[in-house]
Amino acid sequence: LQKDLEYYQKHPGRISEVKTLLWGFTVIVFLVLLLFIRELDFGVTFMFLILSAVPAIIYQFRIRELQQNLALLMVCRQKKWVFHADNQPARLSKLERMYADVFNFGHSRTITDQIWGRDESSGTSFWRTTFKYVTGSGKHRSTHHKSIYMLPLSKKVLAPFFVIRELLNLFGKRLKTESEEFNSLFRISTKSNEPDSKMLILK
Numbered sequence: 001l002q003k004d005l006e007y008y009q010k011h012p013g014r015i016s017e018v019k020t021l022l023w024g025f026t027v028i029v030f031l032v033l034l035l036f037i038r039e040l041d042f043g044v045t046f047m048f049l050i051l052s053a054v055p056a057i058i059y060q061f062r063i064r065e066l067q068q069n070l071a072l073l074m075v076c077r078q079k080k081w082v083f084h085a086d087n088q089p090a091r092l093s094k095l096e097r098m099y100a101d102v103f104n105f106g107h108s109r110t111i112t113d114q115i116w117g118r119d120e121s122s123g124t125s126f127w128r129t130t131f132k133y134v135t136g137s138g139k140h141r142s143t144h145h146k147s148i149y150m151l152p153l154s155k156k157v158l159a160p161f162f163v164i165r166e167l168l169n170l171f172g173k174r175l176k177t178e179s180e181e182f183n184s185l186f187r188i189s190t191k192s193n194e195p196d197s198k199m200l201i202l203k
Contacts, residue, residue, distance in 0.1 A: 001085050005070050015063055022056035072113060081117030088114070102148065106133035111148075126151040 008014065029052035033045050069085040076083035087110040095111070096103045103109065115128045127150045135142050 001069055001073055004066060005073060008070070018059060019056070019063075022059055023053075026052045026056055069113070072115070076115060076117070079117060079120070081115055084114040085112060087112050103131065106135040106144065108132075108134040124151055 026049075030049055033040065033048060037045060072085070073083050075081075092103065092109060092111050096109070103111075110132045111129045112132070113128075113130045116126075117128075118125050129148050131146045131148045133144050135144065
């Protein structure tokens with residue numbers, strides 16, 4: 001990723017040049033097909049047109065992912081955070097053993113876009129990653145993406161809990177902290193059936 005950043009900083013117009021060449025090839029194929037459209041079957045013509053566009057489409061998706069990773073890398077450098085874009089199977093295996101409730105889901109699991117850093121305002125260290133896994137197969141196959149954050153707590157919490165990103169406030173009564181800003185963004189959930197579990201979490 002570092003080499004890519006240095007390369008495109010030295011050649012800022014290279015991405016546009018490659019895109020122009022690839023889509024230009026597709027346009028040339030389209031014009032050639034127009035000349036022979038009466039002699040070719042419509043299905044064959046359409047197939048050649050689609051195949052000619054495949055390299056440009058693949059490049060488009062790869063460049064978009066690369067640009068996102070480079071943007072993250074630059075932000076992390078500015079804040080003096082550590083960024084690792086690629087999957088780390090060995091680290092994921094360790095996380096699956098240590099935090100099975102979080103990472104032991106489905107199959108084809110990956111962790112990407114890992115960030116290690118420290119919040120400037122509070123001084124709290126954190127780790128963040130994108131966790132992807134697959135459930136089902138065939139027509140029932142589904143791919144799931146989750147943003148996972150880990151940070152140290154100032155004291156031990158005596159009951160298991162989850163912090164979930166709150167998209168819509170549809171739950172009425174729920175566990176709340178002293179921070180209204182936190183309450184508006186996140187929801188605290190627990191699977192514990194112990195009667196005092198909620199009190200232990202917020203204590």
